[in-house]
Amino acid sequence: MAIIYNVYHEYPQQYKIAKIVEEIRNGAVVLYPTDTVYAIGCDLRNRQGINRIRQIKRMDSRKQLSFLCDSMSNIAEYAHVSDRAYRIIRRLIPGPYTFLLPASKSVPRIVQDSKKKTTGIRVPDNAICNAILEELGSPLVSTSARLPDGKEPEMIDELFEQMEKLVDVIVDDDQRLRKTFSTIIDMTGSEFTIVREGQGMEKALQYVY
Numbered sequence: 001m002a003i004i005y006n007v008y009h010e011y012p013q014q015y016k017i018a019k020i021v022e023e024i025r026n027g028a029v030v031l032y033p034t035d036t037v038y039a040i041g042c043d044l045r046n047r048q049g050i051n052r053i054r055q056i057k058r059m060d061s062r063k064q065l066s067f068l069c070d071s072m073s074n075i076a077e078y079a080h081v082s083d084r085a086y087r088i089i090r091r092l093i094p095g096p097y098t099f100l101l102p103a104s105k106s107v108p109r110i111v112q113d114s115k116k117k118t119t120g121i122r123v124p125d126n127a128i129c130n131a132i133l134e135e136l137g138s139p140l141v142s143t144s145a146r147l148p149d150g151k152e153p154e155m156i157d158e159l160f161e162q163m164e165k166l167v168d169v170i171v172d173d174d175q176r177l178r179k180t181f182s183t184i185i186d187m188t189g190s191e192f193t194i195v196r197e198g199q200g201m202e203k204a205l206q207y208v209y
Helices: 014-025 047-057 072-078 083-092 127-136 156-163 201-208
Strands: 003-006 030-033 038-041 066-068 097-102 118-122 169-172 183-186 193-196
Touching: 003 014, 014 030, 014 127, 014 169, 030 127, 030 156, 038 047, 038 156, 072 083, 072 118, 083 097, 083 201, 156 169, 183 201, 193 201
Parallel strands: 003 169, 030 169, 066 118, 097 183
Antiparallel strands: 030 038, 097 118, 183 193
């Protein structure tokens, strides 16, 4: 049964963040809020945790998993970023955007697209995420939380009830369930494209096309 931490969404209690991060460092899979939807995650270096997340999501092992970073310099460590991509990303972060980029050697193969060798990276605009990332000092895997049957939950209590036996930690920010996904921008080629329209779409259109 998962441990539930109630954390203030605007001003996260540092002692609770420290406990959550200790669990993550010990291998925990976590259900946590982002600036878009609730996500399932673990430390990017936690191979066993990543495999558990794929099982929970029933994901193909060849499909890439996105992860959260805390800054532009962090992105540059885990991806090959062109000058044009750098300029656009700087204008959009932090925010509800996932950038598909060529993966660097720092990205574990287990989270990369097995054929394209790409990865998805976000810098969220969420106080809880930022506090976790700062304390952890490492990227956090981030994939949208769905119910085991693949359906989108209607209420936050429904999500927690279904996930409490599948994850180790649940972070409850006492907010309504958000259902708007991030906008995904493919920056792997010479032409950049928006491959999923989501939150922040209008702002993204100012720079991508």
